[in-house]
Amino acid sequence: MNIKIKWKRRSFCSFFLAAAAASFLSGCTNTGRVMGKEIATTSEATPSLGKKELQPISLLSPGGDLLPRLKDVPEQKENPIPQYLRNGVEHPVVASLQQRLMDLGFMDNDEPTQYFGNVTEAAVKTYQRQNGLDQDGIVGAQTLESIMSPSAKYYAVSKGVAGDDILRIQTRLYELGYLANAAQVSGNFGDETEAAVKKLQEVNSLNIDGKVGRQTINLLYSEEIKPNLISYGEKSDVVLVSQQRLKALGYLLSEPDGAYGNDTVTAVKQFQARNDLVVDGYLGPSTRLALTSPDAQPNGMTLGEQGDSVTKVQQLLNQYGYLSSSNITGYYGEVTENAVKAFQSNNGLSADGSVGRNTLNKLTGSGVKSAGSSGKTGKGSSKKGGTVKGGSGVGGLLSVARSKVGRPYVWGSKGPNSFDCSGFIYWSLNQVGVRQSYLTSSGWRNVGKYTKISSFGSLQAGDIIVVSGHVGIVAGGGKVIDASSSNGRVVERSLSSWWRNNFICGWRIFG
Known part of the structure; x- marks a missing residue:
């Protein structure tokens, strides 16, 4: 049921009592909607009212009812709604807050939870910064009213802003060649960053305003993004030096000639896959730095690889x-x-x-x-599939994944002590001998290396499940293991209807 609550000024408690009312209406196994947004309910919610007639919710006012007068609905005495939401609080209303922050682009997409942790706090602080509120990470009446307002603005940053989110944006701009050197990755959005954003927008046919909003932030991690660096068709001494190094490391199969052709693109991608870099085929700053490093990993193809x-x-x-x-x-x-x-x-x-x-x-x-x-030729089966050499199959993958349950969620982290969702998949697969390069959740949509699963009902234990903006490992028994931004840590949880509703595809790694 879509419950619309009209309000101008009311207490923080009033809002969450209204949220609780929506939870009552929806029952324990469905989803309700608060301020037009779905919220997940839990098994601890009150029983469903079935098909009974419900009285309309009255407008909230300082002197009016805080909850609608619903028949057969017990008062929520055992789990009162907190006056403030802050780090460490666990309550069903946190789910609606997280969903709203995700919808507005302040949190990575994930199944909302009841837990208010570090990631939620950081998202609240970023929202507060953007909207001129005290950056305390605490959701009081003023912050709540702003976040839940129909006129709340999507995440956007521009010149003059500083923070960890700016650092992440600058890192990506540097990787793509729009920022010239690593010193410009400072966490402060200044003139150089603005110029870089404008150049990116120009090259990629976006509105050129120098601000990082919805379209620009999505483009930064899109496979369709056009970089501002050495790419296919160019010829230079920089390409020649890189080719010579790729040849020495066993990646380039043709003679270095200074021309960035198909062989070079293939070699660069293979090198990036072996050296924990984003696989895009471009000679960006990090790729060139990794090439010259004494720790650069040489090539080595083994049973089970493809490309x-x-x-x-x-x-x-x-x-x-x-x-x-x-x-x-x-x-x-x-x-x-x-x-x-x-x-x-x-x-x-x-x-x-x-x-x-x-x-x-x-x-x-x-x-x-x-x-x-010598008369020797290769013999044997060429059938694709089976257990990857050096791996230990589904059981090994699940064991490795479960060993990291409880480790913190950190954006961009690839382990072993903290992870984001795609970093967790990358680390877990490589621990069981599956030579998989690092991919963002977007990249997992079209990886093409494994057997694609198009039906949610066909998923099996050990499969990688890809949903909108998120990835996890199917654990079997209706469970999934993932690095969860909403929980703030690696968790094993129910493969709920949220996963089904956001399902894109799965990938069968073994078998």
Whole structure:
């Protein structure tokens, strides 16, 4: 039932008593709506009123009723509504507050909860900053009235603002080449940041106002964003130096020529995937810095991988007679592994079946011995699927995920002691031998590496579930494990109707 409550000035308590009324009306297993927004109810809510006729809710006023006079509805004495919502409070009305903050762009999308934790507090402070309120992170009457107002404004920042959210925006602008150097990532929105935002908006055909609002913030993490840095088609000494390093690390399968073509894009993506970077194929500042680092991880393809780099290796193996053309699939299965072993054995390399720096350098170098000189060719199944080498399947993934329950939610964190939702997936998969690069929740919509699950009812334990703005690991038994912004920590919780209603797809990692 959609309950509209008209009000101009009333006490903080009045609002939440109205919220409680909406909860009564909705029953214990459904959702109600407060100020036109859905709120989740819990099993502790009062029983459903069924189809009984309800009296309309009267307007709230200082001298009027605080709750509608509903028959058969017990007073809420055991769990009174707090006068203020602050860090540490747990109450059903927190869910409606979180949902509103998510709708306005101040919190990452997640299933709302009853818990008011660090993430909720930070979102409230950001809202207060934007709206000229005291930044105490406490929801009193003034803050509540502003947040729940129909005229409340979506998250937006502009020159003159400072905070952790500005730091995150600047970090992304730097990664995309719109800020020139790391020193400009300061947490203060000044002239340089404004100029960078305007350039981003110009390149990406947005309204050029220098402000980061709904469209701009969504674009920053979109796969469609156009960067302001070295990309496909360019030719320069910077590209040449990067290619030489990619070649030395075993990522580039062609000769460095200074031109940023398909081979370079493929090599950059593979390097980013191996070195905990956002996989976008661009030579951004962090990618170039990682390339020159002594800690840069060399390439190494193994059983279970898939992608353009695997295709390139298979083509080279085919060229020298170790793999038939019908097995150039882009998937590193047993056929490819056996072909690699044969190539390694015939060319004086350790026959471990993985394609590392030495194997790649030999494949792309001179003096290669073909399969005809030894008669060895790859044999075996090329079927995709099965347990990833080095992994321990669904049970291992769930065990690893559960070991981090209770660890704090921190935006952008990839573990091992704190996580955001996508960082939690990245860390957990890699712990059980699944070589998965870091992807945002948006990136998980089209990962394409695993079996796609299009029906919510077909999800199984161990699947990755992708919902609007969020990802988790299906735990089986109607549960999901995820790094939850609304809970402020990693949790194992019910795979509720919220997940079904926001479901986009799933990915089957094993089997």
